[in-house]
Amino acid sequence: MTDATDVAHNPERPKGSWVFRCGLLLVGAHLFIAVLTLFWTPYDPLDLVGLRLEKPSLAHWLGTDRLGRDTLTQIMVGSRIAMIVGIGSVALGAFIGVTIGLLAGFATRVWDDVLAAVLDILIAFPVLLLAMLVVAASPQPSLWTAVLALGIAMSAIVARLTRILVKRVLQNDYITASRCAGTGWVRLVWLHVLPNIWPFLAVNFALQFGMAIIAEASLSYLGLGAPLPNTSWGRLLQEAQGTVYTSPLGAIAPGVALVLLVIGANMFADGLRDIADPTRRNER
């Protein structure tokens, strides 16, 4: 792996640590809030606890929506939805994608060509469009439909990345050396292939986590997301659309929450690049 060692000797990388910490902080804060909402929220997200479209006050820090529900509460629950969809769909996409990618990476010429062609076609469709098709095909929308739809839609990208990474790793001398010492295929994947492609995959997963959250918000915005009581940020944005001139906070607040989490995920991805790779670990 010449490129890994090359970067190992590249001195211009101290910035990695603060970017990573920022990302960790942003994602961690959302995760904390997401878990918190399981036990406590300021109000019940669906209760009409105030007047309609109240301005921010001590009782309602971010005001209320057009029905009189507490905006802060809804955004906090939105964090939970985002986390579930983000983590769930990335995990599903990773499972499907890495499996197919490994098979393609090891397959004979013909099967590999077939898989590669199918993946290229799937990747040509936008993730959101694929996800909408999956949602449309499912009988009843729920939170898990969104997870399933985005997971499946993203798996093609993971599969293609895995396939390329596997092919590249398999060309290395240490693979030949290990096989020549009698290592079987299963061990080869477990001991050499997965550890060596993992740093690249992990970065991709962190980026896809951000993508999935945007995609889920878009689905919800279009009315294809999780139904009530799941107050997804996308749904909040959509509901606040009609009152955006009189009470802009209702649209700004979920937007900011979304952007902070996605930026956090991207910074986390950037920092992860350095951490997942032990040839660079000594740098700091």
Add this chain to the structure above:
Amino acid sequence: MSDLLTVVDLSIRTAEKELVKNVSFSLPEGARMGLIGESGSGKSLTALAATGLLPPAITASGSVIIGAQEIIGTPDQALNRMRGSDVAVVFQEPLTALDPLMKIGDQIGWPVRRRFRREGQTTNREAVRNEVLSLMEQVRLPEPKLMLNRYPHEISGGQRQRVAIAMAVACRPKLLIADEPTTALDVTTQAEVLKLLDGLVRDYGMSLLFISHDLPVVASIVDDVTVLRLGEVVEQGTTRQVFEAPSNPYSQGLMEAARTFDSYLQDI
């Protein structure tokens, strides 16, 4: 003595080009042979063909028999059983032949574990660790206990080659193929590694196929040589014959170059 490795009419080609043509030689059990030739003459490809590990785009024809097993055309699964136990290879580039993300102790540990299983010994951590430490001592790696937890990029080139040798020897193969194990090293380290290989091959009674383009290096360690040029055998015989009376102009050229180099070394 029966032949451990028999190569008959081995040809290796890509879609466009024939890289190795009709190479034949045989290596009796316990013997040591040198495979020499200039860079690009097909030495490494011959070694890879002998273990059935040619890259997918390259095909081999002819016959390579190790023990009683025909290598060419045999499915990978079947070959996997003989790799390690019948044949192991030390590769040319010590850096790339080690997994950058695996600790030295584990790289040597896995072949050890596989041999223990093959021989029906226990494969508990303690036993494997002790064997790894003993192998590290045999290949003269300094501070074996610390080395266990190092990564390849944290040790020197000579040490990496010692690790690669330890990995190959850990398999206790009947045949050890060493593909220019000293080319990437400086002269002093080269001599040390050669001495080490020589001793290990003797101690464990392995046969040796030693690949090199460097004649003096080969002469010090093998009994017979096969000279390759552009993928073809141009000369075969005992080391002495080939050295003292090379019949082929190409070998004569190689000898000449080696002698000049030798006298140059003596002069300085």
